[in-house]
Amino acid sequence: MAVIRSVIRSVGAHLPKRVMTNADMMKIVDTSDEWIVERTGIRARHIADEDEKTSDLGIAASKQALVRAGIDPIDIDLVICATATPDRTFPATAVTIQRALGITKGAAFDVQAVCSGFVYALTIADNFLKAGQFKRAIVVGAETFSRILDWNDRGTCVLFGDGAGAVVLEAQPQHGTTEDRGILTTVIRSDGRFEDLLYVDGGPGSTKTVGHLRMNGREVFRHAVQKISGVIEEALVMTGFAPDEIDLYVPHQANKRILDGVVKKLGVEPDKIVVTLDRHGNTSAASIPLALNHAFEAHKLQEGSLVLMEAMGGGFTWGAVLARW
Numbered sequence: 176m177a178v179i180r181s182v183i184r185s186v187g188a189h190l191p192k193r194v195m196t197n198a199d200m201m202k203i204v205d206t207s208d209e210w211i212v213e214r215t216g217i218r219a220r221h222i223a224d225e226d227e228k229t230s231d232l233g234i235a236a237s238k239q240a241l242v243r244a245g246i247d248p249i250d251i252d253l254v255i256c257a258t259a260t261p262d263r264t265f266p267a268t269a270v271t272i273q274r275a276l277g278i279t280k281g282a283a284f285d286v287q288a289v290c291s292g293f294v295y296a297l298t299i300a301d302n303f304l305k306a307g308q309f310k311r312a313i314v315v316g317a318e319t320f321s322r323i324l325d326w327n328d329r330g331t332c333v334l335f336g337d338g339a340g341a342v343v344l345e346a347q348p349q350h351g352t353t354e355d356r357g358i359l360t361t362v363i364r365s366d367g368r369f370e371d372l373l374y375v376d377g378g379p380g381s382t383k384t385v386g387h388l389r390m391n392g393r394e395v396f397r398h399a400v401q402k403i404s405g406v407i408e409e410a411l412v413m414t415g416f417a418p419d420e421i422d423l424y425v426p427h428q429a430n431k432r433i434l435d436g437v438v439k440k441l442g443v444e445p446d447k448i449v450v451t452l453d454r455h456g457n458t459s460a461a462s463i464p465l466a467l468n469h470a471f472e473a474h475k476l477q478e479g480s481l482v483l484m485e486a487m488g489g490g491f492t493w494g495a496v497l498a499r500w
């Protein structure tokens with residue numbers, strides 16, 4: 176049966192030029208390279224300049240994705256930006272990206288699901304494309320987490336960085352089997368009972384300030400492996416694939432130990448997992464497209480590759496997307 180699938184036409188990414196290593200971190204807070212690497216796997220992160228906004232990172236990533244797809248921006252009718260660090264409270268950062276790309280039709284809006292934002296945004300775009308409401312989408316994950324970090328809190332400031340990634344999706348007729356190209360299934364979940372374990376202590380509607388990121392690291396860690404493994408298993412059951420049939424796992428890049436835990440729980444071969452967090456830390460909604468871009472540039476993504484993306488973040492929110500490249 177012919178169906179419409181959201182085919183991923185390309186990926187692009189952008190990182191700010193300024194790199195902050197663990198040695199640089201040691202000049203700011205009482206920490207060590209050994210502690211950070213051992214507990215998280217992170218060695219460096221990129222930090223946006225004062226005048227470099229989330230939209231600037233998202234625009235650069237989107238432009239690269241559009242050039243690689245060979246698609247004229249005027250043919251894009253949906254722009255979704257997943258971000259927890261928008262340029263302004265409103266309008267949406269997606270609208271700023273839409274404007275910079277010269278797109279004047281369709282719709283543009285932001286999605287706020289923190290580190291799961293890219294998985295949520297892909298899911299939303301996929302549903303719009305499958306429903307026939309839009310034809311081509313840019314889905315961006317862009318963050319400047321450096322702006323919401325408490326630089327006196329060594330428990331959190333060492334973990335995060337800035338960056339952006341984007342994919343271009345196109346609605347294409349496919350056969351309705353799991354051999355199809357494009358997004359094969361999506362799973363998104365949230366549970367607000369855990370909202371106090373990872374949050375920002377400010378906002379326009381409460382403190383009228385931007386606030387700083389606060390986290391109970393141990394509790395987040397405890398939930399992460401279990402919740403991430405759960406949605407991966409759901410995506411596999413929905414499509415009938417076994418864990419070893421997936422060609423590439425592209426996880427949200429939060430912490431190497433969380434990734435190792437998922438690998439162990441699901442029995443996945445470690446070399447099938449894309450790991451980029453060592454060089455850019457946790458970039459929240461940007462981390463999956465950044466890792467996807469890395470895999471693309473390393474020629475690990477061929478047409479037909481089965482790719483599983485997953486994430487968990489504040490809320491808690493979590494989810495997985497299974498796609499054939």
Ligand code: ACO
Pocket residue numbers: 205206207210211214215290329330331333334373390391392393394395396399427428429430432433457487488489
């Ligand atoms: N450098 C040195 N020491 C530190 C640092 C640091 N940067 N940060 C904390 N410590 C100290 C603490 O003060 C504490 O010292 P104490 O025993 O003298 O009190 C000790 O290290 C242990 O602190 P814990 O917070 O218990 O350390 P833990 O082993 O839990 O590791 C970490 C902390 C790395 C944050 C861990 O809990 C974790 O990985 N959690 C997952 C959180 C995560 O990845 N969040 C990302 C966002 S959510 C997501 O994207 C999935």
